[in-house]
Amino acid sequence: LEFSCDGEPAPWQVYTRRGKPSVGHLAQQAWQTQLALTARTVMAKRIDNHPFGGPLRLEMDFFRSIPETIPEGKRLDWIKEHLIQRPDLRNYGKAAEDAFKGILWHDDSQVVSDGDAKGFSLDRPFTLIRLYRLDLEPPGLASSSILTTTRRGFALEISAPAPKLI
16 A cells, blocks of 8 residues: 655654643644545545554655755755754654554554655655555465564564565
């Protein structure tokens, strides 16, 4: 499953500041509402429009806007400087995963593999979402992933062929 959602990505934020919802949390809620609405629209077009079960791989690319005050000739330098600044990539992912609960999956604990990126869009802010279903089968069978034993437990390894886009 692959789709995009327009709008400025907003990272996960602490709910309150001095007993009131923080400005960042309100922006997060608005973005989560937009993500959920877009995901519901995408899922409604599917024959089986129920949340996916089983283990999933989620890839998300978060593209923020560039302030209009940055001259075009200086945008590349501005991007290089600001790409490694806050907000943290994981905070975008946490907010988005929470928004998709009950729509794309039953619980975000089903996401056992991910690949996220953040960047800037020269056109408009948006988020690109790709969701893959993973098959956990014993090694040697045609599968997109396998469970392997490590010294501390089990780990998921993605192996060829690649997971299939749902």
